Amino acid sequence: MQTFAACSLLEPASIIGRSGYSFDELPQYVVEAARQLHQGEHRKAIETLDVARTATAPDVPLDSIIAATAHCRQGNFKGALKVAERGLQQVGKNTHLLNCLGIALTGLNEHSNAQQVFLHAIQADAGNTHAFLNLAHVFLSQNHPDAAFETLQQGLRQNPGSNELEKLLLQIHPAWVQALVAGKLRLRTLAPSDEAFVLRCFTDQRFMTSYHRFATRSQSRRQIQSDLQQNPRLAVLNRKSVSWVVELAESTAAPGQDNSGYCPVGLVTLAEIHLWARRAEFLIGFPDKDRRGSGTPLAATLLLMDHAFNRIGFNKLTSIVYGDNTFSQRNTLALGFTQEGFRPDHLRDLNTGHWLSIYDNGMLKKDFRANARLKRLSKRLLGFDATRSRTDKTVFS
Missing domain, CATH: 3.40.630.30 (Gcn5-related N-acetyltransferase (GNAT))
Structure with a gap:
């Protein structure tokens, strides 16, 4: 079930850069999984993390973000839901994990729950344009373009100059x-x-x-x-x-x-x-x-x-x-x-x-x-x- 096309995920190439960590500070398996995700090898990225997780527990949330992103890109929303929930329990509120969780809920047609999760992601980080986009797409999937439009306007006030937010807003302008x-x-x-x-x-x-x-x-x-x-x-x-x-x-x-x-x-x-x-x-x-x-x-x-x-x-x-x-x-x-x-x-x-x-x-x-x-x-x-x-x-x- 590939409803993912309407959702917005953090780009693989920017996951480590936005984490605040450098490559030298990260476990090698996290770097390898990020590389595999970037190359579109989603299953390999998940396997790399699963093997490492049995031996050690990372002190950064990147492994959960990478795994949840890989599951979402595969359309495996149940897997993404499980990984994102586990990661949030481990590291606390994280805007990227919340975004993955919201996408998983959207893919499973739990739109009301997805709305709440995306709102939490926005509250955690108003600079998370992906959460604004995804919340707007949830409203659109429920045929609520006015709510989607208001969400995008809010997102642009918080993130002026965002091409993605502006593009969607222009397409649904009244x-x-x-x-x-x-x-x-x-x-x-x-x-x-x-x-x-x-x-x-x-x-x-x-x-x-x-x-x-x-x-x-x-x-x-x-x-x-x-x-x-x-x-x-x-x-x-x-x-x-x-x-x-x-x-x-x-x-x-x-x-x-x-x-x-x-x-x-x-x-x-x-x-x-x-x-x-x-x-x-x-x-x-x-x-x-x-x-x-x-x-x-x-x-x-x-x-x-x-x-x-x-x-x-x-x-x-x-x-x-x-x-x-x-x-x-x-x-x-x-x-x-x-x-x-x-x-x-x-x-x-x-x-x-x-x-x-x-x-x-x-x-x-x-x-x-x-x-x-x-x-x-x-x-x-x-x-x-x-x-x-x-x-x-x-x-x-």
């Missing part, structure tokens, strides 16, 4: 899923109530051909239901993408209209999200042909661009257009994207077997800011200048 509203237009993240509309879009071959040709068009209703049941707050963390349904407020009832008075008309997605590069791919689609010729797609695009550049803080948006969709490519360039490349016969259509060329397009934040046409359009369609930089803090500071 700004990803906020509703975007301008006049009668609203973009909100997908919910279970959108099942009929999403199913309609995903089974419409014409829609998928331009929106996402190589996505699975034959998704069953059960698959779509399962996807929509997922917390959208975890979409960036789990799938590196987030999708919104485009809605219009209508005064009269319409098929698919929800209780709030909004009617779904399209989908927009930020996909292939790269946190470090501050970049994402932009996708947009409308199943009804009449909607495509209206101002709604342009308004939805501008609203999402405002969110991507001004709230999230992306430096670049990309747009991939299939070579047989020259109309979409013209519109993409007219919107302000720059064609950055053309890849002839780069893909093969799953249905026809024909080769497809690809246009690579991109828009930088600085070019978005300087685009006078988008400034005029956003003022007219959204009621504000979407190209203007906001003074409030973005997700990517």
